[in-house]
Amino acid sequence: MSTSRCTIREVARAAGVSISTVSLVLNNKGKVSEATRRRVLQAARELGYVPLRAARDLSMQRTGNVGFVLREDHFTRSEPFYTYIFLGTEFEARLHNLYVLLTTIPDDYHKGEHTPRFLRERSVDGLLIAGKVSDAFLDEVRAMKLPAVLIDYEAEGLPAVVIDNQGGARVAVEHLIRQGHQRIAFIGADLQHPSIAHRLEGYRIALGRIGRSMDPALVLIEPEAEPTRATGQLLGQRLLALAERPTAAFCANDALALGVMETLLQNGLRVPDDIALVGFDDVQSAAQAPVPLTSVRVFKEQLGELAMRHLVERMTPDPARRPYARGQHMIVVPCELVVRASSIR
Amino acid sequence: MSTSRCTIREVARAAGVSISTVSLVLNNKGKVSEATRRRVLQAARELGYVPLRAARDLSMQRTGNVGFVLREDHFTRSEPFYTYIFLGTEFEARLHNLYVLLTTIPDDYHKGEHTPRFLRERSVDGLLIAGKVSDAFLDEVRAMKLPAVLIDYEAEGLPAVVIDNQGGARVAVEHLIRQGHQRIAFIGADLQHPSIAHRLEGYRIALGRIGRSMDPALVLIEPEAEPTRATGQLLGQRLLALAERPTAAFCANDALALGVMETLLQNGLRVPDDIALVGFDDVQSAAQAPVPLTSVRVFKEQLGELAMRHLVERMTPDPARRPYARGQHMIVVPCELVVRASSIR
DNA sequence: CCCCGCTTTTACAACGTTGCCTTCGTTTAT
DNA sequence: ATAAACGAAGGCAACGTTGTAAAAGCGGGG
Numbered sequence: 001m002s003t004s005r006c007t008i009r010e011v012a013r014a015a016g017v018s019i020s021t022v023s024l025v026l027n028n029k030g031k032v033s034e035a036t037r038r039r040v041l042q043a044a045r046e047l048g049y050v051p052l053r054a055a056r057d058l059s060m061q062r063t064g065n066v067g068f069v070l071r072e073d074h075f076t077r078s079e080p081f082y083t084y085i086f087l088g089t090e091f092e093a094r095l096h097n098l099y100v101l102l103t104t105i106p107d108d109y110h111k112g113e114h115t116p117r118f119l120r121e122r123s124v125d126g127l128l129i130a131g132k133v134s135d136a137f138l139d140e141v142r143a144m145k146l147p148a149v150l151i152d153y154e155a156e157g158l159p160a161v162v163i164d165n166q167g168g169a170r171v172a173v174e175h176l177i178r179q180g181h182q183r184i185a186f187i188g189a190d191l192q193h194p195s196i197a198h199r200l201e202g203y204r205i206a207l208g209r210i211g212r213s214m215d216p217a218l219v220l221i222e223p224e225a226e227p228t229r230a231t232g233q234l235l236g237q238r239l240l241a242l243a244e245r246p247t248a249a250f251c252a253n254d255a256l257a258l259g260v261m262e263t264l265l266q267n268g269l270r271v272p273d274d275i276a277l278v279g280f281d282d283v284q285s286a287a288q289a290p291v292p293l294t295s296v297r298v299f300k301e302q303l304g305e306l307a308m309r310h311l312v313e314r315m316t317p318d319p320a321r322r323p324y325a326r327g328q329h330m331i332v333v334p335c336e337l338v339v340r341a342s343s344i345r
Numbered sequence: 346m347s348t349s350r351c352t353i354r355e356v357a358r359a360a361g362v363s364i365s366t367v368s369l370v371l372n373n374k375g376k377v378s379e380a381t382r383r384r385v386l387q388a389a390r391e392l393g394y395v396p397l398r399a400a401r402d403l404s405m406q407r408t409g410n411v412g413f414v415l416r417e418d419h420f421t422r423s424e425p426f427y428t429y430i431f432l433g434t435e436f437e438a439r440l441h442n443l444y445v446l447l448t449t450i451p452d453d454y455h456k457g458e459h460t461p462r463f464l465r466e467r468s469v470d471g472l473l474i475a476g477k478v479s480d481a482f483l484d485e486v487r488a489m490k491l492p493a494v495l496i497d498y499e500a501e502g503l504p505a506v507v508i509d510n511q512g513g514a515r516v517a518v519e520h521l522i523r524q525g526h527q528r529i530a531f532i533g534a535d536l537q538h539p540s541i542a543h544r545l546e547g548y549r550i551a552l553g554r555i556g557r558s559m560d561p562a563l564v565l566i567e568p569e570a571e572p573t574r575a576t577g578q579l580l581g582q583r584l585l586a587l588a589e590r591p592t593a594a595f596c597a598n599d600a601l602a603l604g605v606m607e608t609l610l611q612n613g614l615r616v617p618d619d620i621a622l623v624g625f626d627d628v629q630s631a632a633q634a635p636v637p638l639t640s641v642r643v644f645k646e647q648l649g650e651l652a653m654r655h656l657v658e659r660m661t662p663d664p665a666r667r668p669y670a671r672g673q674h675m676i677v678v679p680c681e682l683v684v685r686a687s688s689i690r
Numbered sequence: 691c692c693c694c695g696c697t698t699t700t701a702c703a704a705c706g707t708t709g710c711c712t713t714c715g716t717t718t719a720t
Numbered sequence: 721a722t723a724a725a726c727g728a729a730g731g732c733a734a735c736g737t738t739g740t741a742a743a744a745g746c747g748g749g750g
Contacts, residue, residue, distance in 0.1 A: 693748105699743080699745085700741105701743085702739105703738105703740090704739090705736105708733105708735090711732090712731075713730075715728085716725100716727080717725085718725075719722105720721100720723080720724090
């Protein structure tokens with residue numbers, strides 16, 4: 001097996017046919033007799049022919065790449081949440097013969113200055129955007145009229161693949177209710193984030209189903225803060241300071257839950273005996289926490305896979321397709337409750 | 346600004362010159378009069394001309410991509426060590442107009458079955474390999490004669506960018522010595538890994554400098570295990586079981602150190618009072634540990650940057666270059682000790 | 691025997707660059 | 721004054737693939 005490239009021309013000569021025929025066979029197009037098809041395939045295999053991407057792309061007027069964009073702080077945070085989503089997209093990309101170009105954008109995105117290179121150079125056929133990103137960036141994407149799919153985030157006019165945040169939250173809270181809890185707090189942050197808003201909504205609905213409404217005193221939120229461990233510690237303090245302490249808390253994500261747990265344990269409270277905790281995302285460290293954390297598992301690779309699959313669909317031209325509106329074209333991926341020590345008596 | 350592509354032809358017509366001239370100007374090649382150069386640049390800017398990658402690549406007989414390979418378990422572990430390295434390579438790639446294709450390979454790599462797609466399709470001009478990977482993979486890479494650079498790993502015949510493991514370890518142990526410790530343990534795993542072997546060597550040298558030799562009883566190693574938190578917990582147990590306990594331990598990495606710390610604290614020992622701990626890598630959770638961990642900071646982005654820079658050098662053809670031998674062409678990146686509570690009295 | 695429709699195959703022009711070679715002026719050396 | 725040298729710009733053939741339009745082959749019916 002030689003290391004040098006072999007061109008379609010050589011395959012054609014070896015098979016005794018024209019270049020066009022080779023192309024037709026290799027792409028399963030047009031009508032080619034079975035005999036010729038076999039001869040071509042044979043020759044291609046023997047010569048170890050692999051079409052040159054640049055040539056094919058040039059001819060097909062496409063790039064063969066899709067971009068994967070996420071905020072740098074999301075990519076580098078200690079929990080490989082988006083990393084798994086990326087791997088899911090990568091896996092699906094193989095099936096469609098696409099390459100994924102991963103790039104991060106800064107938290108405080110400014111158009112132009114921070115525009116990903118592959119957008120400037122127009123060397124992607126489509127775009128995946130993971131997690132919350134700045135509106136400035138989304139505006140830019142919309143203006144480019146490039147097929148794009150959001151993952152784990154929502155925005156007007158763009159299709160999205162999202163977690164069933166509301167359903168997951170409902171199941172989590174219903175679990176706490178089944179464990180006999182009456183006073184269940186909600187711990188949250190950044191209400192702008194649709195996922196968090198939906199999780200809060202799930203909490204409300206679960207309470208509603210047993211005929212209760214939300215007690216504002218038990219809804220502890222730092223609306224402007226990111227949902228991090230540090231914010232969780234802060235909210236843990238506020239939880240401790242409450243006059244009438246709840247017996248359980250549903251946290252909008254695991255980072256918050258772990259922060260709360262840390263504060264509680266440091267202040268001598270027991271989990272779950274004094275306060276039961278449930279998180280969301282089922283990150284790696286959830287299972288390894290001092291008290292293993294009950295959480296809602298999210299199928300991250302699947303999110304990526306579905307997003308890529310949908311993007312590919314959008315990338316194949318179809319003039320009859322209409323633009324998206326919010327709420328439409330939302331692919332919702334189910335999640336599942338994982339019960340651990342932090343919530344069972 | 347139109348969204349449709351504009352070709353070099355249109356720029357040429359707008360500037361009133363030939364296509365060749367436009368190409369020369371845009372690539373800073375050949376001799377072009379200042380007047381024409383300005384006119385071309387002007388026209389290109391006005392039309393928003395961006396060369397089409399596929400066309401350029403086809404013409405230049407290159408792909409414009411480099412591959413970044415690492416083991417899946419390295420990529421998805423909770424510490425974004427390799428993620429930062431990747432970001433470093435990405436940053437440097439921009440300066441050279443290259444795209445980085447990131448892909449993971451499984452832990453138990455088998456040639457063919459697991460060969461990264463971009464290698465099969467030969468659509469990278471060079472390869473970066475981060476962290477320890479299977480020899481089978483390295484053999485395949487060597488056989489391809491594709492320019493490649495290892496990062497944070499070493500192997501015969503391939504250039505590598507590595508951490509100053511030995512120097513860092515030495516500084517860490519010397520710090521413990523300065524703190525008055527006499528009995529200092531070494532906690533390690535996977536001795537096959539060059540980094541760990543070098544860190545052990547640094548430990549030995551630091552002791553040697555004050556006229557001591559390694560006490561075998563204090564060198565706790567799980568030679569076959571991965572250097573993970575779980576292994577650290579295990580070694581923590583062995584540390585506790587020692588007849589004469591050391592007063593300090595230098596751990597081959599932070600994961601091990603955090604595992605040891607967890608075990609020590611759970612068994613009622615105090616850090617650093619009973620046993621001082623120092624790790625290596627300065628991962629995010631080091632600073633957030635129950636007792637903030639002294640560690641050796643590694644400049645991860647820099648590792649990536651240097652590797653990419655070196656790879657680019659290797660990618661530009663130069664017939665006079667000779668193959669690499671182990672030990673040669675090793676780029677060593679310095680690191681620095683970060684002192685925290687886990688090691689100061 | 692020729693023409694007609696059908697299937698299979700081929701030739702050829704893109705696609706947008708780059709690199710080499712030529713051409714055309716202009717200056718400099720002889 | 722003429723030849724040589726030089727600098728600037730242009731023409732053209734790759735690069736490897738695809739898609740299209742046209743050609744070739746092939747029976748069968750008139």
